[in-house]
Amino acid sequence: MSTLLDLANVNKHFGGLHAVRNVTFSVQRGEVVGILGPNGAGKTTLYNLLTGFIRPDAGARIVFDGRDVVGMPPHRVAALGISRTFQLCRPFVGMSVLENVIVGGLGTHRHDGAALDERARSLLGQVGLAGKEATPVEVLSYGDQRRLEIARALAARPKLLLLDEPFAGLGSGEIADLSALIRQVHAAEGLTVVLIEHKLREFMRLVDRVVALDFGEVIAQGLPEDIVRHPAVIEAYIGRDVPETEAAHAA
Numbered sequence: 065m066s067t068l069l070d071l072a073n074v075n076k077h078f079g080g081l082h083a084v085r086n087v088t089f090s091v092q093r094g095e096v097v098g099i100l101g102p103n104g105a106g107k108t109t110l111y112n113l114l115t116g117f118i119r120p121d122a123g124a125r126i127v128f129d130g131r132d133v134v135g136m137p138p139h140r141v142a143a144l145g146i147s148r149t150f151q152l153c154r155p156f157v158g159m160s161v162l163e164n165v166i167v168g169g170l171g172t173h174r175h176d177g178a179a180l181d182e183r184a185r186s187l188l189g190q191v192g193l194a195g196k197e198a199t200p201v202e203v204l205s206y207g208d209q210r211r212l213e214i215a216r217a218l219a220a221r222p223k224l225l226l227l228d229e230p231f232a233g234l235g236s237g238e239i240a241d242l243s244a245l246i247r248q249v250h251a252a253e254g255l256t257v258v259l260i261e262h263k264l265r266e267f268m269r270l271v272d273r274v275v276a277l278d279f280g281e282v283i284a285q286g287l288p289e290d291i292v293r294h295p296a297v298i299e300a301y302i303g304r305d306v307p308e309t310e311a312a313h314a315a
């Protein structure tokens with residue numbers, strides 16, 4: 065395996081608040097890495113730093129696929145191969161399901177509408193939305209919106225897919241289905257995946273490795289089975305936020 069993403073000394077202050085502190089970790093090609101942390105731990109800020117939406121404090125290194133992306137605007141980072149989904153789905157309203165996915169691929173096949181259309185239809189099949197191409201996005205169920213978000217992110221043919229709380233707001237059946245879908249697209253698209261998630265049980269089954277944050281700082285990294293037993297993680301996350309039974313299941 066080779067390194068796809070490498071972060072070192074990443075800091076972000078918002079005024080007096082040190083939201084991301086000296087974050088250093090790397091992600092290997094093909095891995096599924098989970099970012100775990102209680103509310104306010106700095107997970108979303110980290111995604112915003114990775115995708116160029118905000119700039120880190122001086123001294124940070126963020127290298128993606130051999131390129132230093134610090135200071136690059138979001139569209140250039142996206143063009144290098146980082147796509148993300150959002151905690152709250154943000155479909156383009158007034159457009160159909162198919163059109164939403166096609167828009168996600170613009171910029172990659174700008175000159176070939178037929179290829180974009182074909183790729184979008186194939187992705188909708190992969191994510192289980194075949195037959196809903198013409199459906200207006202507004203009428204999709206929440207679970208289907210999550211699937212659409214993933215198809216739209218994949219339309220850009222990313223190397224790295226960042227998922228922001230993909231299971232939020234879903235019931236247990238939908239979570240299991242979406243988790244299977246993430247596994248399937250990870251394999252089919254040869255992707256590297258980083259996900260933020262609070263649903264500990266499914267998260268721990270899905271990821272190869274976990275980076276645990278608290279108050280903006282990496283407090284532990286390792287295999288899921290080791291992370292759920294790590295004293296700092298239990299104190300920061302499991303002890304505070306998640307009932308013991310869920311932690312036990314995750315282990």
Ligand SMILES: Nc1ncnc2c1ncn2[C@@H]1O[C@H](COP(=O)(O)OP(=O)(O)OP(=O)(O)O)[C@@H](O)[C@H]1O
Binds near residue numbers: 083103109110
């Ligand atoms: N633009 C901003 N300006 C000021 N403070 C911010 C800004 N964005 C985030 N913060 C603060 O930075 C800290 C980290 O927030 P962040 O949203 O990254 O955490 P999180 O781990 O994603 O939390 P959640 O799970 O609730 O989404 C919080 O204290 C938050 O209030």
